[in-house]
Amino acid sequence: MTIQVLAFDVFGTVVDWHSGVAREVDALNLAVSAAEFALQWRAGYQPAMARVRSGELGWTKIDDLHRLILDELLQRYGITHLSETQISRLNSAWHRLDPWPDVLPAFERLKKRHVVCSLSNGNLSLLTHMGKWGGLPWDCILSAEVFHAYKPDPRAYLGVAEVFSVAPSEVLLVAAHQDDCDGARQAGLQTAYVERPREFGQGQVKPCPRHASNTFHSTDLLDLADQLGC
Amino acid sequence: MTIQVLAFDVFGTVVDWHSGVAREVDALNLAVSAAEFALQWRAGYQPAMARVRSGELGWTKIDDLHRLILDELLQRYGITHLSETQISRLNSAWHRLDPWPDVLPAFERLKKRHVVCSLSNGNLSLLTHMGKWGGLPWDCILSAEVFHAYKPDPRAYLGVAEVFSVAPSEVLLVAAHQDDCDGARQAGLQTAYVERPREFGQGQVKPCPRHASNTFHSTDLLDLADQLGC
Numbered sequence: 001m002t003i004q005v006l007a008f009d010v011f012g013t014v015v016d017w018h019s020g021v022a023r024e025v026d027a028l029n030l031a032v033s034a035a036e037f038a039l040q041w042r043a044g045y046q047p048a049m050a051r052v053r054s055g056e057l058g059w060t061k062i063d064d065l066h067r068l069i070l071d072e073l074l075q076r077y078g079i080t081h082l083s084e085t086q087i088s089r090l091n092s093a094w095h096r097l098d099p100w101p102d103v104l105p106a107f108e109r110l111k112k113r114h115v116v117c118s119l120s121n122g123n124l125s126l127l128t129h130m131g132k133w134g135g136l137p138w139d140c141i142l143s144a145e146v147f148h149a150y151k152p153d154p155r156a157y158l159g160v161a162e163v164f165s166v167a168p169s170e171v172l173l174v175a176a177h178q179d180d181c182d183g184a185r186q187a188g189l190q191t192a193y194v195e196r197p198r199e200f201g202q203g204q205v206k207p208c209p210r211h212a213s214n215t216f217h218s219t220d221l222l223d224l225a226d227q228l229g230c
Numbered sequence: 231m232t233i234q235v236l237a238f239d240v241f242g243t244v245v246d247w248h249s250g251v252a253r254e255v256d257a258l259n260l261a262v263s264a265a266e267f268a269l270q271w272r273a274g275y276q277p278a279m280a281r282v283r284s285g286e287l288g289w290t291k292i293d294d295l296h297r298l299i300l301d302e303l304l305q306r307y308g309i310t311h312l313s314e315t316q317i318s319r320l321n322s323a324w325h326r327l328d329p330w331p332d333v334l335p336a337f338e339r340l341k342k343r344h345v346v347c348s349l350s351n352g353n354l355s356l357l358t359h360m361g362k363w364g365g366l367p368w369d370c371i372l373s374a375e376v377f378h379a380y381k382p383d384p385r386a387y388l389g390v391a392e393v394f395s396v397a398p399s400e401v402l403l404v405a406a407h408q409d410d411c412d413g414a415r416q417a418g419l420q421t422a423y424v425e426r427p428r429e430f431g432q433g434q435v436k437p438c439p440r441h442a443s444n445t446f447h448s449t450d451l452l453d454l455a456d457q458l459g460c
Contacts (some may be wrong), residue, residue, distance in 0.1 A: 140358040
């Protein structure tokens with residue numbers, strides 16, 4: 001069991017999307033709860049990707065799916081006074097999300113023995129801008145966009161192994177979401193679940209149960225680095 | 231004329247492939263000139279990609295094209311004593327090429343105002359390993375592999391603009407090869423030619439004439455950073 005490549009889910013696993021999005025909503029002084037707006041925006045994410053998976057939409061970048069959801073949300077909340085520039089800027093809030101505090105020191109350790117790459121449904125430019133924003137030292141940015149397949153489509157997971165010319169079992173998918181781990185395991189990858197109990201904000205605690213099917217269960221990425229001997 | 235993205239050719243432009251490959255050939259103590267062997271290996275590169283472009287070969291990674299050329303070269307030179315491990319290791323010499331001395335300080339300056347990405351015919355894993363080897367702080371690694379089109383196919387150049395949702399003219403292709411600049415210009419990109427007179431080793435000086443068709447002509451990447459005001 002040699003792990004060559006660590007492929008990270010990003011939203012929630014590497015970066016704190018809830019507080020980052022809520023911060024930018026809050027700055028616009030809308031007559032809505034910024035925390036609730038962020039949750040509603042994220043709630044549109046899986047249904048939007050499902051429209052691509054089903055073929056209803058052709059291949060569509062997450063930036064564009066985020067915009068579809070945002071336009072619906074603004075309409076639902078009756079927010080009509082924002083300019084196109086403001087809406088476009090708000091849509092790119094997902095490019096300006098901060099990493100959880102353990103990420104940068106953990107990445108420095110993990111990079112010494114492994115390839116550290118993203119495997120996010122976020123598009124390449126979103127991930128690139130986010131990397132610059134947060135100083136994420138990715139060895140390589142991979143995205144569903146490269147494989148034209150949104151996780152948990154097995155083509156996304158297997159694509160990482162193909163890119164690095166390794167067996168699927170030599171790739172460790174790291175995610176704070178059990179469905180992502182399940183998809184990766186079914187494609188033959190190893191999996192590490194990471195606890196992110198505050199993914200949905202300070203108002204609630206996300207349960208992070210231990211599943212025997214995961215190769216690793218970690219409280220954060222420093223804990224994972226310990227377990228990997230990095 | 232706003233340049234958002236700097237897309238770099240890699241072999242010869244960012245890294246010194248000749249001395250890097252020759253170093254690893256030399257270490258094997260073969261009865262050949264390491265400098266000549268490196269030149270012959272590189273000489274097989276365009277013909278190998280032409281077999282992919284023509285459809286004779288399906289999509290094939292540069293790692294695999296390098297191996298095809300290497301196997302032919304070893305046969306031509308009558309070198310039969312290397313083990314599979316040695317040949318495989320030699321083939322990955324292209325993953326361990328050093329950047330030219332100006333690259334790291336220039337990248338730090340260029341990254342502050344632009345997205346700095348690769349656009350190489352080299353495959354993603356090759357570029358990832360090379361980045362780790364040389365400490366290249368890419369914002370994003372793009373490759374012909376992402377677009378399944380080898381430069382100078384316009385799909386490779388236009389793919390960069392599509393990834394970053396910018397106009398082709400907002401992408402600057404940086405290369406030490408005029409044919410690469412020509413391909414990029416024909417696709418609507420801006421171009422920067424970089425002089426690398428020692429690309430083919432110390433034994434010869436590559437002519438680096440100034441072409442009026444390029445947006446910039448630079449003696450090295452620090453000179454380009456000066457010209458871009460970075």
